Amino acid sequence: MNIIEVNNLTVNYGSVTALDNINIKIKKGEFLGIIGPNGGGKTTLLKSLLGLIDPTSGQVKVNDDRPIGYVPQFSNFDRTFPIKVLDVILLGRLEGKIKFFHKFKRNDIKRAEEIMESLDILNFKDRQISQLSGGQLQKVLIARALIMDPQVMILDEPTASLDANAKTEIYNLLKKLNIDKTIIVVSHDIGVINSYIDTVACLNKTMHYHGDDTKLGKETLESVYGCPVELIAHGNTPHRVLHVHEEEGGKK
Incomplete structure (x- = not known):
């Protein structure tokens, strides 16, 4: 069952396009990680999912009557x-x-x-x-x-500015909550989230959605970030080996 469906979502701020034709279906019980550069539209996507902004075109559908739990960056608190x-x-x-x-x-x-x-x-x-x-x-x-x-929890950079031990503790907590909740996390911490998430979406105005494939490769990341990217594991945190893969037909 899809608990959230995003269909052809485009958001413009005047003449500036923040999100361009975003499509993604998030299953109930999924642990989704969203990564991408600053200014790539992550905050705009979160606000769209929360119903805080209206799309220029397209639709966001939440198939649950309960409110979405939102955890902002604690640095903004x-x-x-x-x-x-x-x-x-x-x-x-x-x-x-x-x-x-x-x-x-x-x-x-x-x-x-x-x-x-x-x-x-x-x-x-x-x-x-x-x-x-x-x-x-x-x-x-x-x-x-x-x-x-909430049935769905959205977290914006939940481990920003935390040390390695605190990061591991927070992600272990989220994995525990994921037993009966859908978790959506926005993060720059590629090495850490790749150890916990089920699916990953790379966002830079357009979206590269990988479904059940969490093997992020340099080519995909560099196409999203627009510059060379190094994949780094953090300390003793469990991690996956990240394999290079090719985009299929240039899909985004």
């Missing part, structure tokens, strides 16, 4: 804002505008604590977010998305 971990997670339960002195239901608090316990962050539920490490904050943002009970 204001860590100086005076708010506790528990409150950040509970914000995921709010719909529409936030009201001052909003009081959360006991069931919401219980659910937040259950999620924190499952992610091993319950011990610092009353800690200010400014006191968290990057890996801890990323777990908090994942918990905020999980409290909506």
Whole structure:
């Protein structure tokens, strides 16, 4: 079953084309990695999947009634804002505008604590977010998305600026969540995501979609990035050997 279908999606910002005729079908339970250069349209694609922007042409269809869980880059999160971990997670339960002195239901608090316990962050539920490490904050943002009970989770650069151990911990967590959720990850970290994903899409305004083939080769990556690319494995992180393959008929 396809949980998301993108058909002939094109997005223009004035005279600038951000996405050009994108087609992809994402199966329920899939772990999809999306890679590509800066300015290649990854953020625009995420916003299209989330329904935050309207396409110039084409369609995005989500075959599920539940909201999509979204985890932004934690580097874009204001860590100086005076708010506790528990409150950040509970914000995921709010719909529409936030009201001052909003009081959360006991069931919401219980659910937040259950999620924190499952992610091993319950011990610092009353800690200010400014006191968290990057890996801890990323777990908090994942918990905020999980409290909506989404079927699909989209994560934008979830391990940016994290050390190797923290990266491995986050991806192991995502693989665990993938047991009953569809996971879509945007990342520049080719060597790491290739150890965990089921499928990969290379995006640079147009899309190279590889389906079940996760063997990314230099030729494909260089055609997407427009420059020479080195494939690097990170430390002791498990990795696949990346074989060179040819594009079939120049498909994108």
